[in-house]
Amino acid sequence: MSLVSPLPLRAIAPARLVTASASSQYRHRRHYSQLSQTPSKRPTAPARRQQQHAPSIRCFHATSPAFAMPDPYQTLGVNKNASAAEIKKAYYGLAKKYHPDTNKDAGAKEKFASAQAAYEVLSDAEKKKAFDSYGAGAFDANGGFNPGAAGAGGPGGNPFGGGFGGFGGFGGGAQGAGGFQDINFEDLFGAFTGGRRGRGGGGRRNPFEEQVMVGDNIEVQTNISFLDAAKGVKKDIHITPLVECGSCTGSGLKQGAKRAECKSCGGTGQRVTSMGGFHMSATCGSCGGSGFAIPRGSSCNTCGGDGAVKERKTISIDIPGGVEDGMRLRVNGEGDAPLTGQAASAGTVHGQKGDLYVLIRVASDSKFKRNGSDILHTATIPLTTAVLGGEIKVPTLDGEVMVKVPTGSGTGDRVTLSGMGMKVLSSGRRGGKGDLKVEFRVSMPKYLSVNQRTILEMLADEMGDTHAKRVINPGKWKEEQQAAGSKGSGNTVRDDHSNEGFLKSAWHNLTGQHKHMKDDDDEPKKGSGSA
Structure with a gap:
């Protein structure tokens, strides 16, 4: 449906006298009476000509009815027996030839307006019939159609008669001022720019261009794994599209x-x-805008006149590596075929299938997270490996690899394995790959055994950490041993034995043996004696 307002009055000035409503006529007469100071008298003919030059209506030019209503058949160059299609073809030819945007000649605007006015009459079945029967007499003196005039329906034929001349008078006035109210400019300018793509019955057809009807697109969804998205995969898609009817080859007949x-x-x-x-123009719902229809009983029995039927089929598509979740792949020409049987006239419309869109849904993976073409793997390492460094196994898209853990690694630290990520789909880096980033997460023990706590407390003492909590407190026990050793003889041999006793006692403390070192030294002797 198109709704086009009239152009300004100065754009086109065909010979038309515009009528107004009773109230507006009264206001004009009153305005004139104030100027002439004769309010009770009706203006004479000379005074009426003077009134034309008044500022309020100086843009309207009175002409005789003969000039106001030329023969529309002569204007379009067709005879009275011409069909609607021939009339439309003649009109489009003149409109294309004399349109002001393409023809800059001085008389082009006037000829274009005349063609518009003629087509307005001949394209309307009621106006055409009235003109064929009564000529210009079926129209009012201003060129507007008057269904209530004698011979054109009789008095009272139009409930909207009166000052407007039954919408036709008003419409005629607008036609005289611009004449664009019933023109579909989208179709008109389409004749200047070439063919256009149509989908179904989408508006009035231009007889000078080749119509291409495009079927609807089909959208389906397919699910793939994370590894399939990384490497690429071939998938079978099952669809039921509309295809051209084999019985009527799309004609519907x-x-x-x-x-x-x-x-x-x-x-x-x-x-x-x-x-x-x-004038509001809408596509005909019966023929879909083609101007032709299939007579009753002439429809194809297979497709029912649609020109297309549904058919089950399977399509194999190659999903490239590197696709992301939510991406759509388009397969050209695998959508629905258009319903050419409903809206197309034979020989002027060609059907073209729509496209198939495949929505890709990628499943999440427990090992990897994706960020563009890069992927992230989180590796959990023990506290000792984080402190001392080491080497761990890390999964990749192509299997496991060994990755070195730097000494002193903490949670959140990363190492990058270049070129081990997802394939790149962008045109700038097509064929390349992203990176695999390995992020460390240090596993901290929540519960410690006696030996583990003893070792950690000794490490805290060794590193001078005075803030760490002590439970076993091996440092205090060491101080007590050193104090006891300092009370001995003091020679070097005794000092060496004292140091050796401390280390051995520390080992016993770590292994849970808290006996005196002298008792521990006597154990082998007792054992050998009993043997």
Whole structure:
């Protein structure tokens, strides 16, 4: 549906006298009476000509009805027996030739407006019938159609008669001022720019361009794993698209049958309605805008006149490596075929299938997280490996590899394995790969055994950590041993024995043996004696 407002009055000035409502006429007469100071008298003919030059209506030019209503058949160059399609073809030819945007000649605007006015009459079945029967007499003196005039329906034929001349008078005035109220400019300018793509019955057809009907697109979803998204995979997609009917080859007709002119729109493909001085043009719902329809009983038995039927099929698609979740792949020409049987006239419309869109859903993976073309793996390492360094196994897209852990690694530290990520789909780095980033997470023990705590407390003493909590407190026991040793003889041999006793006692403390070192030294002797 298109709604086009009239152009400014100065754009086109065809010979039309515009009528106004009773109230507006009264206001004009009153305005004139104030100027002439004769309010009770009706203006004479000379005074009426003077009134034309008043600022309020100086843009309207009175002409004789003969000039106001030229023969529309002569204007378009067709005879009275011409069909609606021939009239439309003639009009489009003149509109294309004399349109002000393409023809800069001085008289082009006037000829374009004349073609518009003629087509307005001949494209309307009621106006055309009235003109064929009564000529210009079926129209009012201003060129507007008057269904209530004598011979054109009789008095009272139009409930909206009166000052507006029954919408036709008002419409005629708008036609005289611009004449664009019932023109579908999208189709008109389409003739200047070449063919356009249509989808179904989308508006009035241009007879000078090749119509291409495109079927609807189909969208399906397929699920793949994370590794399939990384490496690529071939998937089978099952769809049920519309395909061209094999019985009628898309025409929608039985063998030997022909299309007929649409009775609803008279072959124009448009239904025009008037409202408030505007003409609103909508695509004919019966023929879909083609101007032709399939007669009853002539439809194809296979497709019912649609020109297409549903068919189950399987399509194999190659999903490239590197696709992300939510991406869509387009497969050209694997969508629905258009319903050419419903809206197309034979020989002027070509069908083109829509496209198939495949929505990719990638499953999450427990080992990897994705960030563009890079992937992240979180590796858990023990406290000792984090402190001392080491080497761990890390999974990749192609198997496991050994990764070195630097000494003193902490939670959040990362190492990067270049070129071991996802494939890159962008045009700038197509064929390349992202990186695999390994992030360390240090596993901290929540519970410690006596030996583990003893070792850690000794490490805290060794590193001078005075803030760590002590439970076993091996440092205090060491101080006591050193103090006891200092009370001995003091020679070097005794000092060496004292140091050796401390280390051995520390070992016994770590292994849970808290006996005196002298008793521990006597154990082998007792054992050998009993043997």
